[in-house]
Amino acid sequence: METHNIPTRRELFTGFFGIGIVGFGGVLPLVHHMLVLRKGWLTDAEFTELLGLGQILPGPNVVNLSVAVGGRFHGASGALLAFSGLLLAPFCIAMLLVSLYQQYRGLPALQQVLAGLAPAATGLIFGMGLRLAAKLERSSWCIALAVLTFVAIGLLHWPLLPLLLVMVPLAVTLAWHLQKEPT
Amino acid sequence: MSAMLLALFLVFGQLSLMAVGGANAVVPEMLRMVVNEHGWMTAAEFTALFAIAQSAPGPNVLIASLVGWQMASLPGAAISLLGICGPSSVLSFYVARLWQRFRDYKLCHAIQRGFAPLSIGLVLGGAWLLAGIANTGWSAWLLCALSALIAWRTSLHPLWLLGAGAVAGLLGWV
Numbered sequence: 419m420e421t422h423n424i425p426t427r428r429e430l431f432t433g434f435f436g437i438g439i440v441g442f443g444g445v446l447p448l449v450h451h452m453l454v455l456r457k458g459w460l461t462d463a464e465f466t467e468l469l470g471l472g473q474i475l476p477g478p479n480v481v482n483l484s485v486a487v488g489g490r491f492h493g494a495s496g497a498l499l500a501f502s503g504l505l506l507a508p509f510c511i512a513m514l515l516v517s518l519y520q521q522y523r524g525l526p527a528l529q530q531v532l533a534g535l536a537p538a539a540t541g542l543i544f545g546m547g548l549r550l551a552a553k554l555e556r557s558s559w560c561i562a563l564a565v566l567t568f569v570a571i572g573l574l575h576w577p578l579l580p581l582l583l584v585m586v587p588l589a590v591t592l593a594w595h596l597q598k599e600p601t
Numbered sequence: 602m603s604a605m606l607l608a609l610f611l612v613f614g615q616l617s618l619m620a621v622g623g624a625n626a627v628v629p630e631m632l633r634m635v636v637n638e639h640g641w642m643t644a645a646e647f648t649a650l651f652a653i654a655q656s657a658p659g660p661n662v663l664i665a666s667l668v669g670w671q672m673a674s675l676p677g678a679a680i681s682l683l684g685i686c687g688p689s690s691v692l693s694f695y696v697a698r699l700w701q702r703f704r705d706y707k708l709c710h711a712i713q714r715g716f717a718p719l720s721i722g723l724v725l726g727g728a729w730l731l732a733g734i735a736n737t738g739w740s741a742w743l744l745c746a747l748s749a750l751i752a753w754r755t756s757l758h759p760l761w762l763l764g765a766g767a768v769a770g771l772l773g774w775v
Contacts, residue, residue: 563715
């Protein structure tokens with residue numbers, strides 16, 4: 419069940435570099451695709467676990483995730499390699515874009531491409547969320563918590579920090595009391 | 602120059618530790634600090650930089666490096682990116698390590714099982730929020746739904762879907 423491919427340091431860097439260079443409009447679905455589906459470094463459950471950790475900690479989720487994954491396989495150097503792999507290309511491209519911005523900002527073709535990219539990128543996030551949701555424990559409290567979080571963030575636009583301050587203790591308490599027999 | 606670099610690092614370092622839920626969660630606070638508190642640029646200039654950051658590949662923390670670039674060119678950009686990613690990354694490195702060590706404890710099992718649904722709710726809720734901004738018409742919603750369906754049911758590389766979206770946009774379908 420829990421079989422893994424263990425990446426080398428070089429693979430950590432190049433793997434996250436590859437994500438950074440193509441990750442238009444948010445990279446989380448790309449990270450999931452690489453880590454779980456393509457490379458098999460993590461299972462879906464482990465991905466959800468590390469992503470959850472990255473989400474409750476401050477900082478960009480994807481960067482937190484890369485640090486956790488890198489650190490898990492190769493300690494501090496692995497974390498540093500995953501981190502710099504992820505950020506190097508986007509940083510260079512952003513610097514290039516900002517210098518070209520003044521010249522080409524009015525180009526209609528560019529606006530059109532962006533108008534098509536954005537919905538596709540958003541759809542990718544939905545797809546990843548649905549895939550992870552399908553693996554979620556089928557208990558009523560789990561489903562209720564997921565729906566409640568979705569509604570609070572997506573529909574009611576509640577601020578995140580107070581929401582987490584309520585939901586995290588609630589979720590942990592529920593999970594604690596409704597625990598399955600430890601094996 | 603070095604005073605500016607220090608100021609950039611301090612501003613983005615603070616934001617780093619406040620950014621629960623990712624960089625987009627602190628963009629309003631970033632605007633307040635950069636525009637109102639420090640007076641580094643106008644709100645319109647900030648918004649333009651934000652739009653560029655969104656259209657670049659990679660995580661959306663790049664907005665920090667664009668602000669830094671505006672203020673102190675390349676060193677400013679590098680320092681700002683380190684500022685917004687550094688403190689939170691160090692924290693998550695150590696928390697992830699502690700997590701590995703204690704994950705077999707009963708409390709950690711409860712935390713792990715409790716977070717899973719929250720994490721999924723956050724992903725889908727955030728996607729819904731983004732969709733409201735990105736999807737300007739019915740064709741965009743259709744494209745978004747197709748992309749979601751394919752990403753959910755198949756292992757197709759996401760780049761194909763992004764490419765299809767770009768082409769659809771270029772042809773004026775979206």
